[in-house]
Amino acid sequence: MNDERRQSDKKTYKRKIVHDTPKENTPGNCIYAAKCGGCQYQGIPYEKQLKKKQKCVKELLGNTVNVEPILGMKDPFHYRNKVNAAFDRLRNGKIISGVYREGTHEVIDIIECQIEDERADAIIQDIKGLLLSFKIKTYDEDTGYGLLRHVMVRTGHVTGEVMVVLVLASPILPSKNNFVKALRKLHPEISTIVLNVNDRKTSMVLGKRNITLYGKGYIEDVLCGLTFRISPASFYQINSVQTEILYSKAIEFAGLTGKERVIDAYCGIGTIGMAAAKQAKEVIGVELNRDAVRDAITNAKRNQMKHITFYNRDAGEFMEELAGGNEKIDVVFMDPPRSGSTKEFMDSVAALKPKRVVYVSCNPETLARDVKYLGKKGYCVEKCQPVDMFPFTDDVEVAVMLSHKIQRV
Ligand code: SAH
16 A cells, blocks of 8 residues: 555544455455455455545545546556565464554565565565575564564566565674575566665664665666656655556646646655656656655656756745745646645645646545635636555545636636
């Protein structure tokens, strides 16, 4: 699921586990579903899942705009390009890896997940075996004893590049060269291996320090025809197929002609802004996460884009400054975290008065709240397109376009 956004703020609307535990792991009927809790819609036919999501968006936004039919996936399985596995060891010595049982820190041993990338799952399974042969202990959260906490695998949908991040409680991995060699022998498709040091008592997966053990320390992927660099900690949409669909819609909504000055707020590694830049005069990206901004700057250079600038700032403060400086902005893209945007940000948008605001959201509840607020400031919703980025979960992504009443023809 969309976990970076998830970690920061919990869902406000009701979650319900709807499935019984099936005996066999058949597509759409996962044996781990009840324990794992990650997929609220396991056991529900895909068409029905889409209907439920459409209904949810309609209930929240349907009174202000005609909601377009949700865009679903042809193949809704194994779409996650990022997989996190927690590791633990049972009393009998067996090493297990998977997700935490909902609401606990008890690891559920998951052999194959129906929404995760299959290459990632295979690598994680083989790491279990390597831990035994290299006598590497899994980390025990209670005692603080042991080494391996998590393994994260990220895959490039188009490039096929694979990054393995070994999250350890200490920077020292015994026999590290042989471990890397053995892992690459089993999985020659791995492009880079990174040791991430997480020596704190925390529920965050990654620590701050990364040591590259093999390869370049990041992967690249192609999205909307552009190449993006993805570091261990940077935000990258986890469903590449649907992200292209979502961004194309968002850019279509922006109605760019090549003359506009555009803001990409909450820009992550700059994906939306860069995809839109081909059709804009200038793009300004703003993002709070320092690593993501660093990647965004590299991405712009990598794609030879000179008319896009990125700022490592709080989006609200940044917009306030722009508004204070009477800057001319034509279009604002905003893609905030689950908690939505802030009054400070939206007041500044209203002061800057762009022709259009394209709001991309992973939480229709906060989207509806913010759209209402922007409505009071003179912005009307004109278009609304739900996209299913997270099949089998109850999450739904929505792109809406708002335009200023006075500026509409
Ligand atoms: N638009 C990007 C990222 C969207 S996720 C994409 O499609 O890939 C939301 C982003 O908002 C995250 O990268 C997060 O770091 C960033 N963010 C959260 N709070 C912020 C704030 N106050 N100011 C700027 N960026 C923020």
